[in-house]
Amino acid sequence: ASLALDIADFTCAHVGQNNVVLTVTDVNGNSSTANAVVTVVDEIDPTALAQNVTIYLDADGNASTTAEAVDNSSADNCGIASLALDIADFTCAHVGQNNVVLTVT
Numbered sequence: 001a002s003l004a005l006d007i008a009d010f011t012c013a014h015v016g017q018n019n020v021v022l023t024v025t026d027v028n029g030n031s032s033t034a035n036a037v038v039t040v041v042d043e044i045d046p047t048a049l050a051q052n053v054t055i056y057l058d059a060d061g062n063a064s065t066t067a068e069a070v071d072n073s074s075a076d077n078c079g080i081a082s083l084a085l086d087i088a089d090f091t092c093a094h095v096g097q098n099n100v101v102l103t104v105t
Contacts, residue, residue, distance in 0.1 A: 012078035
């Protein structure tokens with residue numbers, strides 16, 4: 001007797017519900033099939049990596065940066081959907097070091 005699935009290997013492209021077919025074959029070559037659902041779940045958090053950046057105030061006393069500039073090759077097993085900074089716009093009141101939070105989703 002043998003057991004076989006039409007899909008046995010899954011990747012990030014399969015996150016969610018996947019219909020599979022199980023085929024059972026006996027020693028005489030008789031077979032039967034049954035449907036099942038394999039649910040693939042990605043529970044691995046991305047790895048956020050940030051780098052320090054220096055930005056310069058313009059003539060009006062304003063400066064800004066982006067999450068992409070602060071990002072330092074953050075990674076995830078299934079890919080990054082978005083990057084965000086909690087603070088991106090700065091004024092003269094922010095001269096000096098400012099801590100920002102990079103969120104990787």
